[in-house]
Amino acid sequence: MPNGLFAGIRTSYGAKLALSLIGVMGVSVSYGVIVYLRAAELGTAGADLQSGLVGMTLLAVIGLALIGVTVGSNTVISLRQLTTKAERMAEGDLNVSLETGRADEIGRLFEAFDAMRGSLRAEIDDAKTARREAETARREATKRAEIVERKAGEYESAMRALADGDLTQRVDPDSENQAMARIGTAFNEMANELEGTVASVATVAEDTADVAGTVDDRTESLRATTGTVSAAVEEIAEGARTQRDDLQAATDEAENLASSAEEVASTVGDVAETAEHAAAVGDEGREAAEEALAEMDAIEEATAETATEVEALAEEIKEIGEVVDTISEIAEQTNLLALNASIEAARSEADGAGFAVVAEQVKELAEETKESASEIEERIRSVQERAEVGADAMDRTEARISTGVETVETSIDALERLAEASERTDTSMTEITRATETQADSIDAVVGHVEDVSTISAQTASTVGDVTGAVDEQERTLGEVEAAAGSLSDRASRLRNAVGGFEFTADATLAGRSDGSEATHSVVSDGGTASGLADNSDFSSSDSATADGAVGEGVN
């Protein structure tokens, strides 16, 4: 509902104006009420003022209402009327009344609409006149078209008959329409030309069909001969191919043999090399053994020297033992002396006190010496024992070295024998190698011969292939000639059939060939050559000769 109301206001100028005026009235009244209430505070003095305010407000409202109903209402009514009339004019009613007593803008608007209506009427009248003229022109055109159509109908039936093959058909070119008359004449000329052309084409087709038939027959026989040659050549080619294959197998076998001989030779070489290597190793072993022998002799010598030295050492140690025994005797004697001294001292009593002390000291010294001598003696004894042990060891070493020397000497002998055996093997291997190389050379020679034979065989096969290709080509050429002859024959037949459907006057263009009869006849082909050949034997034979020549070229 508010939407509808809003739309109503939006589309109505009167409603807008009324709303504006009511708004201004509202403002005036509101302000009047405010001032009225303020003036009420003044008491009785303000009564007149209040009354005056109300009066002023009323005057303002009345004034606004007057403007609304005179100016606004008048304008709105006029505009509405004008709108209604304009809408009626838009719907096509140009007879609406457009009178007004006003001279202001609205009056001028009415006049402008009136003028517009006048020009619209004029335009519509013009359009009607133009339509009437167009109608008349169209009727005349229709009449003319009917005449042309009638004539065109006649022409059409004549042309259809012509299209169906009746070349004797002609039309009557007389017509009111110049163009149609010209077309009729042209059609008649065209029909004459066509009739003549078809008659000559029929004759040529007959001739061509005969010639093509002859060529076909000759080509057939030539093709049969070529087939025989081709088969023979194919057999030769097959034989050559088999021979070539056998030779190839022989070559392969020989090559296998050669390669195995080479393998043997190379194996023998390897064995010889190994034997040489063994001999070298034997030599080296012998040298090393000899060196070891020398070293052992040197050790034996050194050991013997050492043993001597050890024995000398034992002797010296024994001497040292004797010296020590002497020292021990001296010490005992010293001790005995000291004892004596002490006895003397005891006898001499007091005077000998000091002497007794010295004797004591000497005694002690002698005892110490004796002890030291015993120690040395013990040590010498242990040294002697050890020296004896070392001497024993030396003796054992000497014995072992002697054994080792013997063993090495035995090894040297063995190695020398090995070297000799290796040299003998080497010699045998060299002989085997030489024999094998001779064998391989012989096989190579065999292979060479076989390859020569194989090459010759391959040449034979390729020559046979060339011959076969030539025969094939010849055959193909013959096929093409045959196809061409067949196609020519077909076309001649078709042409004869096509021409056969036409109806024409025989003497139109065949005056020189035919018997001059003017009767209309149809050419009906029977596919044969007899009827045509009778008339044109010369032409036919010359054509056949040409065909022969062409076939001969194809064969070569």
Add this chain to the structure above:
Amino acid sequence: MLADMTVWAWLGVLAMSIGTIPPLWNWTTQPSATDESYARYYATLSSVTGVAALAYLVMALGFGTVVTPGGDLPVARYLDWLITTPLLLLYLGLLARPPRRLLAGLIAVDVVIIAGGVAAVATMGLVSWVFFGIAAAAYVVLVYGLLVMLPRSVSERADRVRAVFGTLRNITVVLWTLYPVVWVLAPTGLGLVTPSTEMLVFVYLDIVSKVGFVIVATAGSDVLKQLNTSNTSRQKDESTPDEVGI
């Protein structure tokens, strides 16, 4: 007191007298050939302002007021209204050419309104408001007649006639609606304004509604010719449309 009531009355006399001139001028300068047919229009229009001018003259001279229980009754003013409002309705009727009974009914309702007003002034309290209510109800009927029923008749008239009729009808409806508002604000109703201000406002309202009406009607007097012509043509042939060229 801004000015005496007498001053406003004299102002009313002056304005009404000036408002009488245009219809009289048109009446006298009109070609005599058809004077008879236009006479009643101009007579009606000049009577409206003329009677009003006389009424104000009476009031300006200090007569025409009768003391009633409800207060002073300005007899001259109500008498003026009792005569001029039917005349205004009559002029609208002359333009619209409604059925006679409709026009008579509208004038009768108008008389009821004025009479109700007089009764309301002369009485006091609730009774006064009851009479005012009766008059207001009658006024609603009158407005309905002017807005709905009378235009049905005028729709057969020429555009120009309808335009002038519409403007005059709007002046009548809108301005007359303000009379009861002033009546309520005046000492006769709530008493928000002094008698002097009431006088001023009524004078202004009278001038606007009567002189304005007369001037607009006179300015649109060219419709009278169409009115007559169309009337005669309508008598000849009912089916012929009103449009008679441009």
